[in-house]
Amino acid sequence: MSTLRALAAAQAVAAGAAQPVATVRHLHLSRRPLVLVPLAMAGEANAPLAAMVGAAPGEGRLLIVPQPRNRDQRFAFAAELAATVLPYLAGHRGATEAVAVDRGRDVRYRYLDAPQLLVPNPAGVTFLRLLGRSTRFRRVDGEYPVPPEVPLLGRWLTFFAERAEHPGSSALLAMTQALTLHWATGQSAVEDLHLPALLGWIAPPAGLTGAGAAARAEDPSVCPPAGPATDPGFDNRLLAPAVEAYAAAGDDEAARVEAYARLERLLRDQLTPTWDLMWRGLGLLRALPPGARVAGRWDGDRDAFTAQSEHIDEGGAPQPRRDGAVAAAARLHRLERAAATYAVQRAYDDPLVLAEYRLTGEAFVGEVVLADPARVDDSGRRPVLRPRIQLVTTEPVLVPVGASLCSPARPGQKARVVFVTPTADGKTEVVLELSGGMGRGLTATPGSVPEVGQRLCYTTLSEAYVPSGAFPAVEETPWTHGGPPDVGPAAVADGAPPPEPEPDEAWA
Amino acid sequence: MTSSEERLATIRGGVPPRRHNARTIAALTGNPGCTRRAVLDGAGVDKPLLAERIGFPAGFGQSRFAITRGNAFEAQVKADGGTELLRLVAERLGVPVPATASWTDLGHGDDPAGRERRSAALLAAALPTAGSAAAVFAAPDVAAAPAAPDVAAAPDVAGAPDVAGASGAAASEDGGTGEPAAALFDHPLLGLEVAGRRVHLEPDLVAARLGGRFHVVEIKSFPVIDGQADPAKLAAAAVQSAVYVLALRELLAAYGHDPQLVSHEVVLVCPRDFANQPVAHLLDVRKQLLVVRRQLDRMARLDTLLAAVPADFTADPAADPATLVGSLSQVPARYAPDCLASCELAYFCRHEARGQTGTLGRPVREALGGITDVAEVLALAGGERVADPERAQAAALLRAAARLRADALGGVPA
Ligand code: SF4
Numbered sequence: 001m002s003t004l005r006a007l008a009a010a011q012a013v014a015a016g017a018a019q020p021v022a023t024v025r026h027l028h029l030s031r032r033p034l035v036l037v038p039l040a041m042a043g044e045a046n047a048p049l050a051a052m053v054g055a056a057p058g059e060g061r062l063l064i065v066p067q068p069r070n071r072d073q074r075f076a077f078a079a080e081l082a083a084t085v086l087p088y089l090a091g092h093r094g095a096t097e098a099v100a101v102d103r104g105r106d107v108r109y110r111y112l113d114a115p116q117l118l119v120p121n122p123a124g125v126t127f128l129r130l131l132g133r134s135t136r137f138r139r140v141d142g143e144y145p146v147p148p149e150v151p152l153l154g155r156w157l158t159f160f161a162e163r164a165e166h167p168g169s170s171a172l173l174a175m176t177q178a179l180t181l182h183w184a185t186g187q188s189a190v191e192d193l194h195l196p197a198l199l200g201w202i203a204p205p206a207g208l209t210g211a212g213a214a215a216r217a218e219d220p221s222v223c224p225p226a227g228p229a230t231d232p233g234f235d236n237r238l239l240a241p242a243v244e245a246y247a248a249a250g251d252d253e254a255a256r257v258e259a260y261a262r263l264e265r266l267l268r269d270q271l272t273p274t275w276d277l278m279w280r281g282l283g284l285l286r287a288l289p290p291g292a293r294v295a296g297r298w299d300g301d302r303d304a305f306t307a308q309s310e311h312i313d314e315g316g317a318p319q320p321r322r323d324g325a326v327a328a329a330a331r332l333h334r335l336e337r338a339a340a341t342y343a344v345q346r347a348y349d350d351p352l353v354l355a356e357y358r359l360t361g362e363a364f365v366g367e368v369v370l371a372d373p374a375r376v377d378d379s380g381r382r383p384v385l386r387p388r389i390q391l392v393t394t395e396p397v398l399v400p401v402g403a404s405l406c407s408p409a410r411p412g413q414k415a416r417v418v419f420v421t422p423t424a425d426g427k428t429e430v431v432l433e434l435s436g437g438m439g440r441g442l443t444a445t446p447g448s449v450p451e452v453g454q455r456l457c458y459t460t461l462s463e464a465y466v467p468s469g470a471f472p473a474v475e476e477t478p479w480t481h482g483g484p485p486d487v488g489p490a491a492v493a494d495g496a497p498p499p500e501p502e503p504d505e506a507w508a
Numbered sequence: 509m510t511s512s513e514e515r516l517a518t519i520r521g522g523v524p525p526r527r528h529n530a531r532t533i534a535a536l537t538g539n540p541g542c543t544r545r546a547v548l549d550g551a552g553v554d555k556p557l558l559a560e561r562i563g564f565p566a567g568f569g570q571s572r573f574a575i576t577r578g579n580a581f582e583a584q585v586k587a588d589g590g591t592e593l594l595r596l597v598a599e600r601l602g603v604p605v606p607a608t609a610s611w612t613d614l615g616h617g618d619d620p621a622g623r624e625r626r627s628a629a630l631l632a633a634a635l636p637t638a639g640s641a642a643a644v645f646a647a648p649d650v651a652a653a654p655a656a657p658d659v660a661a662a663p664d665v666a667g668a669p670d671v672a673g674a675s676g677a678a679a680s681e682d683g684g685t686g687e688p689a690a691a692l693f694d695h696p697l698l699g700l701e702v703a704g705r706r707v708h709l710e711p712d713l714v715a716a717r718l719g720g721r722f723h724v725v726e727i728k729s730f731p732v733i734d735g736q737a738d739p740a741k742l743a744a745a746a747v748q749s750a751v752y753v754l755a756l757r758e759l760l761a762a763y764g765h766d767p768q769l770v771s772h773e774v775v776l777v778c779p780r781d782f783a784n785q786p787v788a789h790l791l792d793v794r795k796q797l798l799v800v801r802r803q804l805d806r807m808a809r810l811d812t813l814l815a816a817v818p819a820d821f822t823a824d825p826a827a828d829p830a831t832l833v834g835s836l837s838q839v840p841a842r843y844a845p846d847c848l849a850s851c852e853l854a855y856f857c858r859h860e861a862r863g864q865t866g867t868l869g870r871p872v873r874e875a876l877g878g879i880t881d882v883a884e885v886l887a888l889a890g891g892e893r894v895a896d897p898e899r900a901q902a903a904a905l906l907r908a909a910a911r912l913r914a915d916a917l918g919g920v921p922a
Contacts, residue, residue: 044573046733
């Protein structure tokens with residue numbers, strides 16, 4: 001928790017309303033995101049109870065499972081969900097663009113747009129991950145066949161759940177996390193997981209303070225929880241009798257239709273408030289201007305979507321239950337790199353995020369008081385253009401001499417710290433030597449060297465490309481990490497069970 | 509009645525104390541530093557009713573579906589009289605699956621005291637007299653164990669239905685090796701002292717003489733998917749199981765046996781993946797044992813806490829709400845957002861603590877230099893002079909943060 005964000009929370013308490021912690025939007029929003037609000041049956045292993053799904057506020061489709069413990073009905077639910085999700089995904093497989101790879105020696109193609117899924121909260125992401133896990137290995141033949149869309153949906157849900165772990169990805173977003181990335185409320189992080197309360201703080205209804213709206217949102221009879229868990233009171237008082245009535249109807253068609261309609265009504269009433277809040281949250285986020293680097297990160301999501309589409313088209317295998325040693329290490333490395341890049345990009349895009357680094361001395365803003373734009377360093381083999389500037393700042397400067405800094409306003413230019421000198425009046429003078437981004441000759445192109453009087457921020461955060469680590473091929477997994485995994489006939493000949501999956505794993 | 513007990517009875521009002529169980533004892537560890545909670549729970553106050561009376565009803569419901577499912581899974585796991593359970597537990601402990609084991613259903617009978625006595629005697633008699641444990645601990649001959657009331661001091665389970673398909677004689681010895689057969693006890697009733705009162709506890713199962721130890725076996729219906737369970741549910745199961753381990757250890761100690769004969773590893777039986785197939789896991793509850801022990805010790809010294817509580821303190825739900833609120837406010841609380849998940853008084857205490865940085869969570873409070881009051885945070889951030897030199901550093905940080913925030917929000921170029 002940064003002090004800056006904590007201060008915003010304190011201000012929110014005093015103001016009775018959420019306070020901004022970002023000046024730009026740090027995530028991509030699709031023009032037509034698919035909103036998905038799932039409900040799960042209490043006590044069961046991720047058994048779907050209902051969902052509302054659709055790509056526009058007026059297009060919410062309600063899916064329900066009248067007997068959540070019935071496995072056939074669960075797969076029927078998955079098939080119905082697939083009937084909405086898969087066409088939505090397919091709708092993004094239209095035009096492609098060429099992307100140069102391998103330093104321009106080759107090109108690959110990626111879709112111009114990618115799908116985006118929105119769920120209310122992190123538990124919703126977990127629900128989709130587990131729904132993906134429970135369906136992607138289902139067989140379309142054999143003893144318990146399911147329609148082919150079911151395992152396909154499972155593979156896509158797994159894809160989205162994995163993207164959701166990738167810092168900076170916008171492929172699958174939890175609304176609560178998207179909102180708290182931009183606002184601080186006057187309540188704790190656990191309370192912020194409750195979407196109605198969170199939105200109460202950010203956009204209270206007329207006549208209520210944020211705190212008042214949040215308190216009201218805590219009463220489940222006024223404001224149903226945003227799922228996937230249902231309110232136990234609702235389960236006991238309303239849902240249980242309705243589920244029983246449906247079961248009791250048996251073959252009595254009229255009674256069954258009536259019981260189904262009652263269940264549908266109940267579940268619609270539980271889901272609609274959250275459905276509306278999802279679109280309200282989306283509207284609030286849309287009102288923020290996107291950060292400059294958001295589109296670049298979305299390119300990564302488009303790449304991933306393209307790669308996954310191709311993988312499925314080519315008959316590739318579903319994602320394994322668990323990564324092998326090499327794949328797990330590579331994935332961890334990827335996520336760490338993504339997290340570092342994401343942190344830098346957010347700071348570069350947003351002065352309010354950058355301010356967190358200024359507070360800790362990893363960045364400072366100063367005024368240019370001296371500039372020598374024509375300075376040439378001729379101590380080496382060839383003379384090189386190395387202008388120097390001197391800044392004065394009132395902020396703490398915790399960077400050592402020799403460190404390499406960057407200014408978010410001039411990301412292509414490096415600045416080496418030459419002197420850091422505290423002055424008598426409590427300020428700090430910093431002398432920087434610049435390289436890069438000034439043209440090719442020994443004279444800087446106009447405007448490429450900061451001028452006296454300019455205010456600039458310099459920071460240790462750098463966007464410079466860091467090459468990714470090298471990992472052995474799967475076949476070369478070192479013995480310290482279990483050695484290469486057994487594959488193919490050898491394992492079967494040993495009588496060992498095939499690694500993936502148990503096809504008869506009942507979902508009941 | 510001791511004076512403390514009288515005091516607690518007065519606090520609670522004219523109603524019997526609320527019964528504790530493993531779950532409520534586990535919840536006691538949620539906010540161990542809170543005096544208000546220790547006093548209320550120590551007195552056995554009906555906190556949900558109290559919260560309702562003072563206008564802050566708690567939202568701690570349990571879904572019927574979850575309860576039904578939990579019971580159904582336990583029944584399924586035990587359906588064959590424990591044969592499958594025995595295999596699961598033995599395999600997880602890495603010991604050969606015994607051909608037979610005795611199965612004793614202790615879950616019935618109406619008089620809890622009688623049930624507890626019977627459970628205690630049978631459990632104490634089921635000492636692992638053979639194997640590794642006997643080597644490290646000179647277990648007294650079972651027959652020589654301190655007078656076990658109500659039951660013949662025999663290693664086999666007197667009168668217990670023999671469900672493992674073996675004859676009564678075979679049940680007491682495994683395959684003629686001379687080792688006493690494993691014994692499974694279904695729903696034994698254990699006891700533990702909580703704030704001076706005896707609390708009855710009912711673990712799902714206790715396995716004796718497997719791997720030379722007693723093992724608490726907990727059957728939970730939350731799934732373990734690809735080896736992973738919901739962390740919150742797993743954590744709750746670990747604390748609850750630790751409560752049972754503690755109770756079982758005290759039982760053995762009371763009979764003069766080594767309490768360490770009860771393993772700190774609990775066997776957790778859960779459905780695997782999305783199926784109903786049970787699978788066993790081991791949970792090391794050493795840490796939880798310490799936490800529970802510490803909190804029970806604290807509750808045992810309730811007199812000390814009571815000394816600081818005003819003489820007219822009452823939490824009698826029958827009292828007037830205004831009186832109750834006034835009374836509660838005299839006993840210090842320590843609200844934290846965690847309370848929302850572990851104490852029925854949370855909404856009241858949160859309301860009482862409004863305007864304090866602690867309600868925002870500990871990380872926020874720490875990031876604000878540990879200052880407890882939101883108003884003070886904002887005053888310092890606004891540049892108010894600091895009287896207390898210890899706050900100078902926090903004040904400087906807050907001032908800088910406020911200036912940076914204002915700059916960035918006001919569009920001052922960075
Ligand atoms: S809710 Fe109140 S009484 Fe309960 S533990 Fe928290 S502070 Fe203590």
